[in-house]
Amino acid sequence: MSPPDDVLALETIGLCKHFGGLPATQDVSIKVRSGERRLLLGPNGAGKTTLFNLITGDRLADSGQIKLFGEDITRLPTHKRAHRGMSRTYQIITLFPHDTLEQNVALGLLALRRSRWNIFRPMAPDIRDEARRVLGLVGLERLASRPISEIAYGEKRRVEIAMALAQKPKVLLLDEPLAGLSSAERADIKALIVGIPRETSIVMIEHDMDTALDLAETVTLLHYGKVIVDGTREEVVADQRAREVYLGH
Amino acid sequence: MKRIVLLAITVALVFAVLPLFLGDFYINLGSQIMIAAVFALSFNLLVGYAGLTSLGHAAFLGLAAYLSAWLTTRAGLGHGSAALLSILGTVVVAGLFGLIALRASGLGFLMITLALSQVLWGLAYRWVAVTNGDNGMTRLTRPQPFGIAIDSAISFYWFALVVTLASFLLIAIFVRSSFGNSVNGTRDQSRRMAALGYDVWMIRWITFVYAGFWAGVAGLLYVYYNKYIHPTSLSITTSAEGILGVIAGGSGTLVGPIIGAALVTFLKNYVSSYLDRWNMLLGFVFLIIVLVMPDGIVPGVRKLWARLPGGRK
Numbered sequence: 001m002s003p004p005d006d007v008l009a010l011e012t013i014g015l016c017k018h019f020g021g022l023p024a025t026q027d028v029s030i031k032v033r034s035g036e037r038r039l040l041l042g043p044n045g046a047g048k049t050t051l052f053n054l055i056t057g058d059r060l061a062d063s064g065q066i067k068l069f070g071e072d073i074t075r076l077p078t079h080k081r082a083h084r085g086m087s088r089t090y091q092i093i094t095l096f097p098h099d100t101l102e103q104n105v106a107l108g109l110l111a112l113r114r115s116r117w118n119i120f121r122p123m124a125p126d127i128r129d130e131a132r133r134v135l136g137l138v139g140l141e142r143l144a145s146r147p148i149s150e151i152a153y154g155e156k157r158r159v160e161i162a163m164a165l166a167q168k169p170k171v172l173l174l175d176e177p178l179a180g181l182s183s184a185e186r187a188d189i190k191a192l193i194v195g196i197p198r199e200t201s202i203v204m205i206e207h208d209m210d211t212a213l214d215l216a217e218t219v220t221l222l223h224y225g226k227v228i229v230d231g232t233r234e235e236v237v238a239d240q241r242a243r244e245v246y247l248g249h
Numbered sequence: 250m251k252r253i254v255l256l257a258i259t260v261a262l263v264f265a266v267l268p269l270f271l272g273d274f275y276i277n278l279g280s281q282i283m284i285a286a287v288f289a290l291s292f293n294l295l296v297g298y299a300g301l302t303s304l305g306h307a308a309f310l311g312l313a314a315y316l317s318a319w320l321t322t323r324a325g326l327g328h329g330s331a332a333l334l335s336i337l338g339t340v341v342v343a344g345l346f347g348l349i350a351l352r353a354s355g356l357g358f359l360m361i362t363l364a365l366s367q368v369l370w371g372l373a374y375r376w377v378a379v380t381n382g383d384n385g386m387t388r389l390t391r392p393q394p395f396g397i398a399i400d401s402a403i404s405f406y407w408f409a410l411v412v413t414l415a416s417f418l419l420i421a422i423f424v425r426s427s428f429g430n431s432v433n434g435t436r437d438q439s440r441r442m443a444a445l446g447y448d449v450w451m452i453r454w455i456t457f458v459y460a461g462f463w464a465g466v467a468g469l470l471y472v473y474y475n476k477y478i479h480p481t482s483l484s485i486t487t488s489a490e491g492i493l494g495v496i497a498g499g500s501g502t503l504v505g506p507i508i509g510a511a512l513v514t515f516l517k518n519y520v521s522s523y524l525d526r527w528n529m530l531l532g533f534v535f536l537i538i539v540l541v542m543p544d545g546i547v548p549g550v551r552k553l554w555a556r557l558p559g560g561r562k
Contacts, residue, residue, distance in 0.1 A: 082446030
């Protein structure tokens with residue numbers, strides 16, 4: 001049963017993308033309800049990150065449609081999608097290495113304010129306060145004044161998430177938020193993701209099954225750029241093709 | 250920011266008193282250093298803060314200078330309106346050049362800016378009817394801001410000092426503003442900036458035009474000082490000298506371009522009166538800077554300072 005369209009946070013319809021002769025995304029249609037927690041699964045090269053890049057506008061789709069709360073955003077530039085409530089994190093840490101943690105998160109906050117165009121005034125102090133508050137949420141307030149280059153990898157992962165959360169997104173795309181973390185750190189991040197309010201719909205790429213399946217309500221399995229299985233967690237876990245392609249045993 | 254303003258004004262006051270004890274040669278050297286400094290400051294907005302290395306920034310210096318020269322001699326305008334129109338014209342051309350050059354970044358951007366500036370250089374050389382070609386435009390005059398003549402070495406020096414101080418402060422404010430923060434962001438992580446909601450292209454374009462504006466201001470100082478303008482002012486050599494100053498002093502720092510511009514101008518004008526091969530010395534000096542302080546003089550000195558016992562990190 002597909003949900004009624006009026007509560008869809010994010011929808012892709014027949015999305016296609018080729019890189020040269022290589023089809024990276026083939027006819028991908030997914031529907032993400034408002035507040036849903038969706039997991040994107042698939043072997044390496046299945047086209048998960050490409051799908052993210054299409055959704056955020058980093059790359060433009062060859063054909064198909066992307067809708068955000070019913071609005072067609074297929075051709076909308078990346079930055080405008082952010083202003084409509086879309087945030088993402090990156091599989092490969094993409095932070096501002098020379099800046100402090102506070103400055104990193106503050107840049108995320110400034111991005112959505114008109115004052116970002118002001119060439120005469122520095123960032124308002126309340127942006128910095130808010131940045132520190134958000135860093136507090138991810139347990140990094142004590143490091144707020146340190147440059148990114150001086151903190152540990154696991155902490156950078158948390159800054160990635162803090163930057164996205166600071167924007168209070170309606171749709172949050174998490175690209176392997178647990179990649180390269182120790183089991184203790186993974187538990188921390190998991191708790192963090194569980195704590196994200198329901199106003200935010202989440203689409204997550206993650207390979208760590210134990211954690212990821214716990215977080216997900218619905219799962220989409222991609223293989224060679226195509227949707228193989230799409231359904232609730234229980235349906236996908238029980239699915240024969242999902243077992244063959246990805247879950248194993 | 251208050252600290253920077255106070256510091257800048259204090260330093261400017263010291264430099265305002267200095268020429269009272271110096272001969273005209275040194276006063277003129279000081280004026281030339283300030284002209285190069287304003288140019289380097291504007292160049293640094295692109296190279297240091299926006300991460301956009303251009304080889305055609307002299308186009309805006311030369312264009313403003315030519316416009317002013319042409320408007321005051323051929324069009325018979327007064328200096329005030331000529332200055333305004335020159336800057337306006339430069340900003341418009343910077344806007345157009347930005348539209349073309351910012352289709353690329355990195356090497357592509359560098360080559361397009363170079364090509365565009367060479368077009369202006371070629372025009373200045375060949376369009377003899379307007380620019381007087383290789384002979385340059387001569388017998389130009391200096392303006393009289395608020396009725397004060399700036400024809401003597403020392404009065405021009407003070408005029409240049411006021412303009413330099415204003416340029417420095419406004420550029421410092423720009424760099425530290427909200428917008429300046431986003432300019433830095435587009436340099437370090439342009440993809441992330443777009444994903445966060447910043448219009449990366451627009452940020453770069455505005456920075457490009459703003460840098461063009463200040464290069465135009467440097468161009469006016471340049472033509473007022475020399476009372477003469479030649480196609481060389483638009484050439485790649487002028488751009489290269491500017492960028493050398495930025496890199497030597499420390500790109501992406503506030504004071505670095507001023508120090509670097511002073512160094513280049515000093516070597517070019519002072520040492521060249523003793524050494525025919527001053528270019529070689531310039532080369533050696535840069536080699537040493539790159540080897541000892543790869544980030545430039547200002548960051549290099551800062552690092553040394555931090556290493557001193559009791560120095561702060």
